[in-house]
Amino acid sequence: MRILSRSFLMVLLFAVPMFAQRGHQGAAPGRSGGGERGVGGGHIPAHGPAPVRAPHQAAPASERRTFADQSGHPQAPHVHAENDQWVGHDTGRRDPHYHVDRAWEHGHFPGAIGRGHIWRLGGGGPERFGFGGFFFSVAPYDVGYSGDWDWNSDDIVIYDDPDHVGWYLAYNVRLGTYIHVMYLGS
Secondary structure (H helix, E strand, O other): OHHHHHHHHHHHHHHHHHHHHHHOOOOOOOOOOOOOEEEEOOOOOOOOOOOOOOOOOOOOOOOOOOOOOOOOOOOOOOOOOOOOOOOOOOOOOOOOHHOOOOOOOOOOOOOOOOOOEEEEEEOOOOEEEEEEEEEEOOOHHHHHHHOOOOOOOOOEEEEEEOOOOOOOOEEEEEEEEEEEEEEEOO
């Protein structure tokens, strides 16, 4: 009986930290389906956006788009927590804002991407930021959408961009917003 009690205590001792970390992979503890506003709050999309079939007209270079599609949603491109809809990823392959002359100039990102791979930002800013020994820069058109990112500690997930060759999408877990980023190397 004594051995059984000690074994149970040991299992409990190791199990508690495992359950405490589980909230990091999906919705934040105490919130169902993502943030209170339906965006961010720890929600991580199951997958990146689908390729665009019928492109939306790209905004002129001098004009900023707004993405607040519902009350309380951010003005930046974002993902709805309830259905993983990528709001703002609708301009297709010919969007001049994301054209690059030399795609993959620094190679493809060799790190892990997608929902199961969370990276913690480790400093920098939109021009050059890093995590895990890898470095990226934000697309010039998207810099204005990254103003509330914490470049020293936000968690992000990298997804492939199915439409814009040479770019990845960096999704901010805390905010539920995303930006186009280019891999600069390690």
